[in-house]
Amino acid sequence: MSVAVAIPQSSPGQVHSRLANREPAWVRWTLISLALVFLTGFLVLPLAVVFSQAFSKGWSVYASALVESNALAAIRLTLLVAAISVPLNLVFGLSAAWAIAKFDFSGKSLLITLIDLPFSVSPVVSGLIYVLMFGLQGWFGGWLADHDIKIIFAVPGIVMATIFVTFPFVARELIPLMQAQGTDEEEAAIVLGASGWQTFWRVTLPNIKWGLLYGVILSNARAMGEFGAVSVVSGHIRGLTNTIPLHVEILYNEYNSAAAFAVASLLALLALVTLALKSFLEWRLHASITPSK
C-alpha cells in the first residue's frame, strides 16, 4: 500500500526561455545606469543633504535643536497621533479586508472604491473637509462651540485628518492577500470544531500577519510624515498643535535651516527604518502567499 510520490523536475525548456529573454549587454547596462543616475540624483543625494545640513553646525546644534521644548512637543504630538490613528486603522483595515475578501454582499465594490478615496483626494482637501465639518463656520461648529469641544486647531482634528489619510494602507495590503488565500482554511477550521474567534486567532491571523504588519508600517510612516491634511487642521500653534513635519516647515521659514534639517533628519531616519522593515516584510510576505496547493 505504498504511494508513489512525484518529484517535480525542472524541465530543460526553462533554460532556453531564460536565454531567449536575455537582452544584449549594452541594453542592460544603459537601463541599469539610467536607473542608478536617477536614483542617486533624486533620492540618495537629497537624503545625504538632509543629514549633512543637519550636522553642518556641529553635533551640539543638532542635539539642541532636537531637545528644544517646541521640538520635543512636536515629537510627542506626532507619536501620540500615530499611536491613536495606526491602531484604529489596523482594526478598520482588518475588518474591511475580512468583509471584502471572505464574504459576498451588495455594495462591495462601492466599499472598495471608498477605501481608495483618500489616495485620490489631495491631502489639503482632506484637511478642508474636517474644517468644513467641525470648524467654527462648519456644520457642527456651532454645536461644538456650545459644548466647548475643540476639534479644529486641536489634537482631535489632527488625529482625524491623519486617520483619513492613512485609511487605505492596511485594507489595501490585506484584501488581495486574503482573496488569494481564500476561505478554505477557515472552513476547515470550523468543520474541525473551532469557534469563530479561534479560527481568527489560529488560522486567519497567522496567515496574514506579515501582510498586516506591512500595512501597519506603511500606515505608520504616513501618519508620522503627513503634512498637507494636518497643516490645514492644525493651526500651527507652537508647542501645542505642531507635528514634526509642521515644525520643520516653521523652522525652515525662519531661516533656521540647521535646526530644520536636524528635525527633518528624524523623519528621514524613520523613512530608512520603514524601508528596511518593508523589505524584510516583503520577503516574508512572499513566502506566505505561496499557496499550499
Added chain:
Amino acid sequence: MSIQIRYITKSFGNFQALKGINFDIAPGELVALLGPSGCGKTTLLRIIAGLEWPDSGQIIFHGVDATSRHVREREVGFVFQHYALFRHMTVFENIAFGLRVRPKATRPTEHEIKEKVLRLLKLVQLEWLSDRYPPQLSGGQRQRIALARALAVEPKVLLLDEPFGALDAKVRKDLRRWLRNLHDELHVTSVFVTHDQEEALEVADRIVVMNAGQVEQIGAPDEVYEHPATPFVYQFLGDVNLFHGRVDDGWAKIGEADIRLPEQEVDQSDSALFFVRPHEIEVNRSNGNGVKGIGAFVRDIRRYGAVVRLELERTDGDGFVEAVLSREEFKANTVRKGDEVILQPKRIKVFPQAAEPAPIDYVI
C-alpha cells in the same frame, strides 16, 4: 451513522443548483456522488456538512433532523479538494488542530494529543513527516494529511470533495485503493464527490449519479454500469457509441442496417436512441456473406495496453463509431486501416425517444 437527504433544493441567484434531492445513506456505507461539473454534487456535499444551507429540505443524521445544526456540531470530517491544510502549521499541528480547539472540559491532555496524532500519522503512513510544513509535501501526502486531520476529531461522517482531483494518474490510483482499504478498516459513513466515473466505480459501495441538480440513478457500481436508467447515465458511465434510428417489430433500424434486438422491452418506436459500448461491438470483414450490421470503414487503429481501439467511419456518412477489441480478437479478424467492415452490436440498449433528447453537454 445513517444520513437521510430529504427533498433538498438550493439556488444561487437564478441558478437552481439542486432540484429536490432525496436519498438515504446507510451506516458505514461509502457513497460516491458522481456527475459532471456543475451538476450540484459539491453543493450537496457542502449542505450535508453544514457549510451551505439548503433553501428547503432536510438533512437527517441518525434519525435526528440536523438541518439547522451548525457545522461545528455536526461531527463531520470534511476533506477539501485542495486539502486546505493550515499552511503555517506543521503536519503534527494540522492534525492536532481539531483536538486543541476543543473547550477545556473535553480537550485531551498534551500527551493524549501526541499519542493520537502519531497514531493517525501511522494510519496514513506518513509518520516521518510530522515536522514538515504543508508546502513541503507532495499532493498525495497532503491529501493523506488532510484525511488524518479530518479523522482526528472522530467524525461520525466523512465527507470528501473530489479527494483525488488534483493528483496525477498514478498517485490517484494508489490513493483510491488506499482509501477503499481505509474505509473497510474504519467503517465510518463516507460520501465522496467525483466527476471521474472510474473512481466512483472502483471505490464506492453505491453510486449516486447526478445531472443538472437532479439524481439520475442510484445503485451499486455494477448495477449502474450494467443497467443505466437513463441515456445520461449511459453516456456518463464509460465510453459509449450513440446511434439514432427506429425500432420495428423488435428490429433496430439504424441507417441501412437491421439489427435483431434480443429480449428488448421495446417493440416499436419511430425514433429511438441506441447505446452500444465500444467493447460490445463485433467487427467483421464485409465479405459479402450477408451478415447484417452497420457498414463502416476502418479509419484508425491504436494499440493501447491490452486492447486495440478502432476508429470507424460509417459508410452512410452518419458519424464515427469506436470499437475496442482485445488483442486476440484483433489478431483473429485481421482488419486493416481502410478496410470496409460490418459492425454487429453484441449488446444494445434502446431508449425510445419522445422528442429531441436533452442535450448532453458532457464530452467523454
